[in-house]
Amino acid sequence: MAEATQRDGPPRSWSDIPWDLAGRVLRLLPAYVDRARFAAVCPQWRRAARQLLLPPPLPLLAVPDGSFYSVPYGKPFRFPGFGCADFKAAACGSWLVFPRDDGCFVVDPFAGATVELPSLSRIRLRPSNAASNPDIGSPYITWGLPPGDGPICQILMCQPGASSWSVRAYDACRPYEDMAFYHGKLYTLVTGDESLLVVNISQDPGTGDPQVARIGQVINGDPDPSFEAWLPPNTMHMKKLYLVESCGARLMIRRKVCCRLVDGVTVAGRTIEFQVLEADWEHSRWVKVATLGDDLMLFLGWSCSKVVRASQYGMSDDQIFFLDDVFENDEDNKYNIEGDTSVSVYDMRTGEISSPSPMVWKRKMVLATWLFPFGLK
Numbered sequence: 339m340a341e342a343t344q345r346d347g348p349p350r351s352w353s354d355i356p357w358d359l360a361g362r363v364l365r366l367l368p369a370y371v372d373r374a375r376f377a378a379v380c381p382q383w384r385r386a387a388r389q390l391l392l393p394p395p396l397p398l399l400a401v402p403d404g405s406f407y408s409v410p411y412g413k414p415f416r417f418p419g420f421g422c423a424d425f426k427a428a429a430c431g432s433w434l435v436f437p438r439d440d441g442c443f444v445v446d447p448f449a450g451a452t453v454e455l456p457s458l459s460r461i462r463l464r465p466s467n468a469a470s471n472p473d474i475g476s477p478y479i480t481w482g483l484p485p486g487d488g489p490i491c492q493i494l495m496c497q498p499g500a501s502s503w504s505v506r507a508y509d510a511c512r513p514y515e516d517m518a519f520y521h522g523k524l525y526t527l528v529t530g531d532e533s534l535l536v537v538n539i540s541q542d543p544g545t546g547d548p549q550v551a552r553i554g555q556v557i558n559g560d561p562d563p564s565f566e567a568w569l570p571p572n573t574m575h576m577k578k579l580y581l582v583e584s585c586g587a588r589l590m591i592r593r594k595v596c597c598r599l600v601d602g603v604t605v606a607g608r609t610i611e612f613q614v615l616e617a618d619w620e621h622s623r624w625v626k627v628a629t630l631g632d633d634l635m636l637f638l639g640w641s642c643s644k645v646v647r648a649s650q651y652g653m654s655d656d657q658i659f660f661l662d663d664v665f666e667n668d669e670d671n672k673y674n675i676e677g678d679t680s681v682s683v684y685d686m687r688t689g690e691i692s693s694p695s696p697m698v699w700k701r702k703m704v705l706a707t708w709l710f711p712f713g714l715k
Contacts, residue, residue, distance in 0.1 A: 353382040360386040368651040370395040370711055371408040371415060393650040397637050398709045399661075399681065399697060400434060406447070406709075409659075409681075412696025417447045429642040429707040448711050453498050460502040461494065464542070464549050493524070493537065495548045504542070506550040516581040516640075518588070525556075525588060527581040532559030532590065532624065534581075534617060558622050565592055565613060573598055580638055584645040585631060588617040590624055591638060593660070609691060612658055612684050629686060630656050639708045656686040659695075661706055 355363075364387060367373050373395055377387035399407040404422060405414040422445055428435035433444045433453075440457040491514045494503040513529040524537040534557035542549050565577065573596050580591040592613040615624040630636055635648045638660040648655040662679040681695040 353380040355383070355386075357386055357390065361390045361392070364390060364392055368393075368396045369408050369411060370398055371411060393647070394710065394712050396651060397644070397646075398711065399706055400429065400447075400709050401706050407697040409697075410695055412698065417450075419450065420445075420447045422447075429639075429709055431642070431710050432712060434707075434709070435641075447709075455498075456496055456500060456502050458494075458503065462502045462504050463507045464504055493526075493550060495539070495550065497548055500545075500547050502547075504547055504549045509550070509553065515579040518581045518583050518643075520583045520586075520588070525581060525583075527579055527590060528559065529579070530559075530561075532561050532579065533557060534559070534588065534590070534624075556619065556622065557617050557624060560623065562592075562613070565594060565611075578640075580640075580643055582636065582638075582643045582645060584634065584636075587631075589627075589630075589645075590615045590617070591636075591643075591658070593638075609660065609662075609682065609684075611689070612660075612686070614686070630658075635659070637708050637710075639706075642708050642710070644708070644710055658684040658686065660684065661708075 360383065364373060364376060367376060373387055377384040396409040399409065401407070401414070404420065405416055407414055422434070422436055430444075432446050432448050434447065435442050435444050440459055441455055442458075443455055444453045445451070492505060492509070492511050494505045496503045512526070512535070515527045515529040517524060517526050519525075522539060524539065526535045526537060527533075528535065533555055536554050536556050537550055538552040538554075539548050540551035541547070576595040576597055578593040578595065580593070582589045582591060592611075592615070593609060594611040594613075596608050596610050598608075614627050614630060616627050618625045630645060633647050633649050633655050634645050635653060635655050635657040636645050636659065637643060638658055640661075648657070660682055662682065680693055680698045682691055682693045683695070684691050
């Protein structure tokens with residue numbers, strides 16, 4: 339027995355797991371919390387989780403009380419040392435937007451990074467006929483009012499390290515339903531008529547700060563009357579629009595909600611249909627499509643939406659994961675909405691809506707948003 343032990347050598351540690359095997363294990367762990375637990379075992383496993391080429395983990399759901407849900411699990415967790423709460427349901431990738439008295443700041447809970455932004459009282463007006471310099475590739479931030487906060491919006495821009503926000507003078511204020519960046523340009527979806535605008539970004543020749551160079555309309559909106567068809571008595575119709583970039587295409591998502599009324603007060607809302615339309619640049623119109631695209635699924639949210647490859651997570655394509663956030667932008671609390679809320683899934687092939695996710699949080703007008711980690715830091 340002693341000779342066999344000596345011949346076999348001392349017991350090997352789990353930390354000696356070969357990297358190719360570690361990669362196979364990690365690819366079977368699409369949830370962020372599972373990868374974080376894998377990385378917490380030992381320094382060698384953490385190095386493998388950080389350095390191996392892996393698809394990004396599934397998105398997280400952030401709730402303003404500071405808790406997070408890791409798809410597909412239903413138990414909330416908190417990031418160590420992350421004490422921020424009360425974000426404004428605004429997110430971009432892995433960044434959350436938090437308000438302050440004179441403006442906002444952004445936080446990446448994955449990296450523990452905070453970026454301070456200039457006060458909103460420091461706004462620099464620029465002439466509306468600013469020269470169109472080459473588009474910039476450095477990160478910049480836009481500030482727009484959501485439709486529920488007022489009838490009009492204006493676009494303000496800044497980038498980290500800037501001393502002020504930039505706004506182009508004399509531009510017509512438009513009610514924007516959603517925005518999306520693509521190749522250094524900002525695309526905005528106009529509330530109501532569903533027109534698509536493109537905002538060209540240039541650099542201020544004096545400061546190097548980003549500024550709006552030109553705004554043009556690229557899609558003429560034409561709302562579909564059939565999407566606002568008759569509903570049963572004591573109900574009302576609501577439509578929400580989303581703008582999503584998908585493998586180079588721009589998609590508009592129509593979401594139809596049937597709201598139940600009691601004595602003229604909305605007490606419940608239920609999503610009953612989605613439509614997906616793609617921008618047809620040649621004819622300046624939206625064209626209805628039956629699929630998101632081969633091997634694609636969509637995580638849909640008011641402030642942050644993203645199309646991802648389904649097969650890398652072992653999931654089915656043409657699924658839309660969405661939040662029950664129909665009334666959550668109403669700060670006047672005029673809706674009598676109670677109970678719990680969660681994540682639902684719309685199947686584009688069958689038109690059916692299901693709620694397979696165990697994530698549940700108290701409704702009470704609480705905003706939630708998707709976060710998309712790029713991997714472990």
